[in-house]
Amino acid sequence: MIAVALWSVAALLALAPAGVVLSTRPRGSTILYGGCLIATSTLCVTALSDLLYFPHLTPTATLPIGLPWLGAHFRLDALSAFFLVVVNLGGAAASLFALGYGQHEDSPGRVLPFYPAYLAGMNVVVLANDAFSFLVAWEFMSVTSWAMVVSHHREDGNVRAGYVYLLMASFGTLALLLAFGLLASGAGYDFDAIRASHPSAALTGMVVILTLLGAGSKAGLVPLHAWLPLAHPAAPSHVSGLMSGVMTKVAVYGFVRIVFDLLPEPVWWWSIVVLLVGGPTATLGVLYALMQRDIKRVLAYSTIENIGIIFTGLGLALAFKAQGLDWVAALAFTAALLHVFNHALFKSLLFFGAGAVLEVTGERDMEKLGGLIHRMPKTAFAVLVGCVAISALPPFNGFVSEWLTFQAILLSPQLPNWGLKLIIPAVGGLLALAAAFAAACFVKLYGISFLGRPRSDVAASAHETDRFSLSAMFALAALCLVAGILPGLFIDALAPVSKAMVGNVMPHQTGLEWMTIVPIAESRSSYNGLLVFLFAALSGMAASSAIHRLASDRLRRAPAWDCGYPDPNPAIQYSASSFSQPIRRVFGSVIFAAHEIGEMPQPLSPAPARLTVDMRDLIWDALYAPIAKVIGVATERINMLQFLTIRRYLTLVFAALIVLLLVVAL
Amino acid sequence: MTALRDILSQGVQMSLVLLLAPLLTGFVRKVKARLLRRRGPPLLQPYRDLIRLMRKDVVLADNASWLFRVIPYLMFAGTWVAASLVPTFGNGLLFSWTADLIAIIALLGSARFFQALAGMDVGTAFGGIGSSREVMIASLAEPAMLITVFSVAMIAGSTQLSYVAEFMGSDAVGLRVSLGMAFVALTIVALAENARIPVDNPATHLELTMVHEAMVLEYSGRHLALVDLSSQLKLLLYVSLIACVFLPWGTATADASVARLGLGALLYLGKLAVLGFLLALFETSIAKMRVFRIPEFLGAALMLALLATLLRFVSGSL
Numbered sequence: 012m013i014a015v016a017l018w019s020v021a022a023l024l025a026l027a028p029a030g031v032v033l034s035t036r037p038r039g040s041t042i043l044y045g046g047c048l049i050a051t052s053t054l055c056v057t058a059l060s061d062l063l064y065f066p067h068l069t070p071t072a073t074l075p076i077g078l079p080w081l082g083a084h085f086r087l088d089a090l091s092a093f094f095l096v097v098v099n100l101g102g103a104a105a106s107l108f109a110l111g112y113g114q115h116e117d118s119p120g121r122v123l124p125f126y127p128a129y130l131a132g133m134n135v136v137v138l139a140n141d142a143f144s145f146l147v148a149w150e151f152m153s154v155t156s157w158a159m160v161v162s163h164h165r166e167d168g169n170v171r172a173g174y175v176y177l178l179m180a181s182f183g184t185l186a187l188l189l190a191f192g193l194l195a196s197g198a199g200y201d202f203d204a205i206r207a208s209h210p211s212a213a214l215t216g217m218v219v220i221l222t223l224l225g226a227g228s229k230a231g232l233v234p235l236h237a238w239l240p241l242a243h244p245a246a247p248s249h250v251s252g253l254m255s256g257v258m259t260k261v262a263v264y265g266f267v268r269i270v271f272d273l274l275p276e277p278v279w280w281w282s283i284v285v286l287l288v289g290g291p292t293a294t295l296g297v298l299y300a301l302m303q304r305d306i307k308r309v310l311a312y313s314t315i316e317n318i319g320i321i322f323t324g325l326g327l328a329l330a331f332k333a334q335g336l337d338w339v340a341a342l343a344f345t346a347a348l349l350h351v352f353n354h355a356l357f358k359s360l361l362f363f364g365a366g367a368v369l370e371v372t373g374e375r376d377m378e379k380l381g382g383l384i385h386r387m388p389k390t391a392f393a394v395l396v397g398c399v400a401i402s403a404l405p406p407f408n409g410f411v412s413e414w415l416t417f418q419a420i421l422l423s424p425q426l427p428n429w430g431l432k433l434i435i436p437a438v439g440g441l442l443a444l445a446a447a448f449a450a451a452c453f454v455k456l457y458g459i460s461f462l463g464r465p466r467s468d469v470a471a472s473a474h475e476t477d478r479f480s481l482s483a484m485f486a487l488a489a490l491c492l493v494a495g496i497l498p499g500l501f502i503d504a505l506a507p508v509s510k511a512m513v514g515n516v517m518p519h520q521t522g523l524e525w526m527t528i529v530p531i532a533e534s535r536s537s538y539n540g541l542l543v544f545l546f547a548a549l550s551g552m553a554a555s556s557a558i559h560r561l562a563s564d565r566l567r568r569a570p571a572w573d574c575g576y577p578d579p580n581p582a583i584q585y586s587a588s589s590f591s592q593p594i595r596r597v598f599g600s601v602i603f604a605a606h607e608i609g610e611m612p613q614p615l616s617p618a619p620a621r622l623t624v625d626m627r628d629l630i631w632d633a634l635y636a637p638i639a640k641v642i643g644v645a646t647e648r649i650n651m652l653q654f655l656t657i658r659r660y661l662t663l664v665f666a667a668l669i670v671l672l673l674v675v676a677l
Numbered sequence: 678m679t680a681l682r683d684i685l686s687q688g689v690q691m692s693l694v695l696l697l698a699p700l701l702t703g704f705v706r707k708v709k710a711r712l713l714r715r716r717g718p719p720l721l722q723p724y725r726d727l728i729r730l731m732r733k734d735v736v737l738a739d740n741a742s743w744l745f746r747v748i749p750y751l752m753f754a755g756t757w758v759a760a761s762l763v764p765t766f767g768n769g770l771l772f773s774w775t776a777d778l779i780a781i782i783a784l785l786g787s788a789r790f791f792q793a794l795a796g797m798d799v800g801t802a803f804g805g806i807g808s809s810r811e812v813m814i815a816s817l818a819e820p821a822m823l824i825t826v827f828s829v830a831m832i833a834g835s836t837q838l839s840y841v842a843e844f845m846g847s848d849a850v851g852l853r854v855s856l857g858m859a860f861v862a863l864t865i866v867a868l869a870e871n872a873r874i875p876v877d878n879p880a881t882h883l884e885l886t887m888v889h890e891a892m893v894l895e896y897s898g899r900h901l902a903l904v905d906l907s908s909q910l911k912l913l914l915y916v917s918l919i920a921c922v923f924l925p926w927g928t929a930t931a932d933a934s935v936a937r938l939g940l941g942a943l944l945y946l947g948k949l950a951v952l953g954f955l956l957a958l959f960e961t962s963i964a965k966m967r968v969f970r971i972p973e974f975l976g977a978a979l980m981l982a983l984l985a986t987l988l989r990f991v992s993g994s995l
Contacts, residue, residue, distance in 0.1 A: 443820035451812035458797030551754035562731035571738035573801040585805025593813035
């Protein structure tokens with residue numbers, strides 16, 4: 012099993028240098044993305060069969076590369092297998108999409124070599140079984156994705172996005188390096204040795220905080236999220252889909268691997284830290300998303316929201332496990348992992364949709380789009396499925412994982428700890444707010460860009476995208492529906508992961524009648540996506556056929572009514588920023604310090620009236636700007652050293668010598 | 678035999694909500710008119726309106742998409758399924774385990790999601806204003822509703838409505854502060870969700886204050902009939918929900934005798950009449966709010982619901 016996986020990764024790595032050559036050939040991108048599709052599909056099938064049929068085997072392998080006395084260790088347990096499925100399902104979908112989308116790349120040489128290397132890096136992170144390989148692969152993943160973020164370096168803001176990304180990625184790796192350093196102090200870098208060691212409570216506490224910083228900055232937890240909405244949209248769209256849908260999940264994997272697996276039994280305060288970060292991340296992420304007008308940036312901010320939901324689930328699992336309620340911990344943990352899988356599906360789908368729109372119109376700004384449902388009907392349908400799924404609406408998959416998280420929250424009065432008793436209801440409230448905002452956000456995204464009338468010529472002359480891109484989107488949309496109506500299959504597949512990480516599993520689901528899911532007991536809660544879907548479909552069709560047969564089926568077209576004031580100018584429609592204006596007014600005045608400035612010209616003046624909205628990112632102002640300022644001032648001071656006269660340099664050298672001698676003497 | 682009976686009672690439940698929904702709306706309208714000393718439309722007027730609308734041609738805006746034509750059916754299907762999952766005359770019907778209270782709210786959320794999209798499909802200014810305000814109201818009402826559900830579910834130990842109703846009907850409940858808060862919160866949410874005064878005015882037209890009506894302005898004929906029927910079903914759903922959680926007396930269990938089920942149905946009609954009357958009374962005695970006062974109104978519901986949940990976390994008996 013693990014041999015197949017490692018050979019596929021090696022194939023991906025071999026494709027990277029081939030990409031340099033292929034980028035100059037006319038059919039090069041087809042060959043490269045085809046190769047990536049085959050390699051990732053093989054990996055996905057391997058990992059899936061491992062998860063479903065051999066979850067209790069943990070094959071290992073050691074390769075003579077890396078540190079000379081250590082070698083590179085790899086291991087394929089249930090957790091790795093699940094995340095391999097997520098990574099390679101996303102990778103295969105992105106490669107399929109790129110078979111069509113990648114043809115339109117202006118400078119393929121800037122993307123093709125890095126793409127397979129990036130996929131390989133993510134796979135190795137998940138497979139690694141020692142800290143050295145883990146960190147090298149982690150950096151490999153960061154650097155190759157950075158290269159693709161700056162691939163369109165002439166577009167406005169992309170270089171800055173790449174710079175911020177590189178800084179934050181270095182910071183995250185530094186935190187992880189320190190975490191592994193602390194863990195390795197008593198044991199060494201091999202994960203098996205770390206598992207067997209018994210670190211002190213103070214040390215494990217520091218490791219948890221460092222892991223939350225390191226993995227959290229890669230996943231996009233607030234306040235370490237600032238790079239994410241800059242970097243993810245800047246990359247080509249299939250890479251954006253991978254970064255948002257998959258790479259953030261690799262970060263979640265890093266957190267789970269260290270905190271649930273390598274460290275001993277959790278302590279209650281870990282969960283408080285994770286919950287205090289996760290809940291606000293969910294709500295703030297989607298509030299930011301609501302304020303944007305760039306499609307890809309909306310999607311990137313919505314990733315932050317979903318990461319918040321996942322970390323809330325993980326925090327709940329930690330809380331329950333620390334108190335010995337591991338059957339509830341299994342519920343919360345399974346909910347988090349199911350959301351990992353679901354988010355990978357619909358976020359990739361939505362980024363592909365945004366990519367298709369970008370490819371045919373050249374626009375990412377929603378205020379220049381509109382009416383695309385008429386000219387790109389198939390893309391519009393797939394994106395609609397993604398929007399409904401990500402808004403956590405039944406019968407699609409996003410609802411199931413949020414529902415399970417809510418069920419875990421409802422069991423939390425059983426926790427004896429007072430801190431948790433006060434925090435968990437607040438976090439539940441934040442999740443409820445996030446769910447409602449997400450629906451608002453995706454009504455806006457879909458309504459402004461796909462519905463209504465075109466707001467620009469490029470939107471009016473758009474056409475349907477190619478069939479490879481469409482098949483990738485439809486495959487993901489179908490999976491969203493399947494995971495929504497048959498969630499029991501997916502919950503049962505996660506049982507070995509939950510058994511290995513929290514020591515218990517959710518009740519077996521697939522045997523229940525009509526594929527119902529019952530997380531605890533039937534008297535507590537149950538949900539049947541299949542029946543909800545069937546009932547809704549049947550009643551909708553029954554209503555339609557009854558009305559058409561018994562009443563009327565006539566239809567005629569006429570100009571829009573609009574209360575008698577129709578205006579042919581498409582600018583009369585609501586725009587992205589006017590759509591979110593009520594929510595901005597209610598929530599934004601505090602959270603974004605948003606205020607509107609209206610400029611009304613004097614009577615008889617021909618000047619136009621203007622309304623500008625001023626919004627600030629308070630986290631950026633409070634956290635990042637001061638740090639950047641301190642660094643700026645410090646470097647400017649030090650920079651003066653470069654422009655001294657020779658006498659001053661000699662004095663400095665002399666002073667340094669004396670100080671050093673003094674140090675030696677003392 | 679029992680299987681047949683189960684299917685029959687489930688079928689009765691589904692057709693009952695469908696048939697009663699326009700009657701409840703007609704009843705509220707009639708009571709409101711009488712309170713204003715008008716004669717008001719006949720009680721059965723909503724049925725006549727629906728039938729007349731269904732027989733008329735659909736006049737579709739030139740650039741309406743396929744989605745615009747499908748949405749009325751989606752809204753109707755989602756709302757009808759949700760409404761038939763709320764216990765009316767009997768608990769524990771055949772498919773009552775299909776969706777719990779959280780899923781029912783999410784089903785209504787799906788219906789609203791599509792309704793808001795419909796408002797934006799034709800590309801008119803009024804449609805946009807309606808959708809934009811609707812999602813603003815929903816972004817406060819939905820969390821308030823969910824947290825209310827949390828507090829009720831934690832008291833009853835279940836999110837499954839049949840079990841909640843059974844628990845509320847038993848002696849184990851007692852008098853609780855948190856239930857009182859949850860009741861007020863649920864009432865506020867119900868007013869907002871059903872576009873009633875003081876949040877929205879179901880009778881308004883051609884006003885910049887309208888929300889619900891602005892979204893469905895472009896609908897006509899059978900599409901409009903389905904949209905209207907969906908909102909009537911939603912009103913019935915919320916009234917039945919309040920009745921089932923806070924006035925649980927007399928609801929029969931699914932395996933009770935036919936006479937007992939009949940009694941349950943009669944009591945249910947009585948509860949509808951009382952709550953409908955209270956709704957009309959409330960609506961005639963209060964003025965409509967400005968749009969930007971609504972967040973404060975709904976924020977109160979959110980805070981009450983959160984307090985109720987916190988109380989439940991802090992103490993098992995409050």
